[in-house]
Amino acid sequence: xxxxxxxxxxxxxxxxxxxxxxxxxxxxxxxxxxxxxxxxxxxxxxxxxxxxxxxxxxxxxxxxxxxxxxxxxxxxxxxxxxxxxxxxxxxxxxxxxxxxxxxxxxxxxxxxxxxxxxxxxxxxxxxxxxxxxxxxxxxxxxxxxxxxxxxxxxxxxxxxxxxxxxxxxxxxxxxxxxxxxxxxxxxxxxxxxxxxxxxxxxxxxxxxxxxxxxxxxxxxxxxxxxxxxxxxxxxxxxxxxxxxxxxxxxxxxxxxxxxxxxxxxxxxxxxxxxxxxxxx
Numbered sequence: 082x083x084x085x086x087x088x089x090x091x092x093x094x095x096x097x098x099x100x101x102x103x104x105x106x107x108x109x110x111x112x113x114x115x116x117x118x119x120x121x122x123x124x125x126x127x128x129x130x131x132x133x134x135x136x137x138x139x140x141x142x143x144x145x146x147x148x149x150x151x152x153x154x155x156x157x158x159x160x161x162x163x164x165x166x167x168x169x170x171x172x173x174x175x176x177x178x179x180x181x182x183x184x185x186x187x188x189x190x191x192x193x194x195x196x197x198x199x200x201x202x203x204x205x206x207x208x209x210x211x212x213x214x215x216x217x218x219x220x221x222x223x224x225x226x227x228x229x230x231x232x233x234x235x236x237x238x239x240x241x242x243x244x245x246x247x248x249x250x251x252x253x254x255x256x257x258x259x260x261x262x263x264x265x266x267x268x269x270x271x272x273x274x275x276x277x278x279x280x281x282x283x284x285x286x287x288x289x290x291x292x293x294x295x296x297x298x299x300x301x302x303x304x305x306x307x308x309x310x311x312x313x314x315x316x317x318x319x320x321x322x323x324x325x326x327x328x329x330x331x332x333x334x335x336x337x338x339x340x341x342x343x344x345x346x347x348x349x350x351x352x353x354x355x356x357x358x359x360x361x
Contacts, residue, residue, distance in 0.1 A: 083146040083147055084120050084144075084145050084146050085120065085149060086149070087151065087195065088149070089106070090153065091126065091127045093128060106123060112226075120203065129160050138168070139171065146178065149199070150180065150182065152184040154185075165181060192223050200222075209225060210352075216345075221345065226324075227334050233332050241280055243264075243267060244264060245278070245281045248287040250343040251347040252347065254351070255347045269291075273291075284309045284350070286345065287343065289322055290319070292326055295308065306331075308326055309334045
């Protein structure tokens with residue numbers, strides 16, 4: 082697989098917006114790590130000096146197969162034209178290995194724009210291919226996060242014989258031909274007191290608040306083998322609740338935005354089971 086370097090060229094004079102750049106970079110790095118593990122790296126250049134841009138680009142081309150350049154908070158005009166001219170020159174020297182994206186003036190649109198371009202270059206990660214084929218939703222793919230290698234989450238599925246969920250509709254979206262014999266599915270309707278057997282696969286895809294019970298159970302020593310938290314988030318509090326689960330020392334897959342539901346959970350489970358079957 083190609084290795085990609087991503088260069089964010091940030092306008093150095095936009096102080097208010099630049100306060101959010103570190104959070105943005107952390108979010109993008111988390112996204113890329115979840116999707117492609119160590120195949121993509123991100124760099125930030127807070128300078129519009131021509132020499133700085135050119136030297137940074139040449140440095141990245143010595144390390145990566147392809148470099149994607151994204152001007153951020155740089156409005157179209159002389160500064161953008163400078164970037165455009167430098168990229169054009171270096172692109173000709175390096176067989177088209179540099180890609181310049183249109184400038185973005187809103188930081189909240191960066192993640193989806195980058196994921197879209199990287200998918201065009203590398204392709205959808207195999208582990209999320211089924212989800213993309215079913216939904217065609219790149220933004221959903223960009224919201225998926227894991228705190229462990231995909232193979233570790235697959236092994237957790239293989240070890241467990243019980244799956245506990247807050248929405249049995251996930252079975253509609255699971256490839257039943259791949260389910261392990263003897264896997265028992267439990268439905269827990271009470272999201273305010275969500276319970277499950279130890280070493281169960283816990284799937285929350287309807288009520289994010291059920292994660293509060295899961296966290297309390299873990300404190301008591303009732304540990305799941307895997308947590309899949311892909312319920313639609315209706316508030317920032319719910320998004321942060323899902324993010325907090327990623328900090329656990331338990332294999333976890335979540336969506337860190339508003340997207341989710343039983344169809345997403347079912348397709349993730351099918352993908353994990355497929356990973357186990359393919360690897361034996």
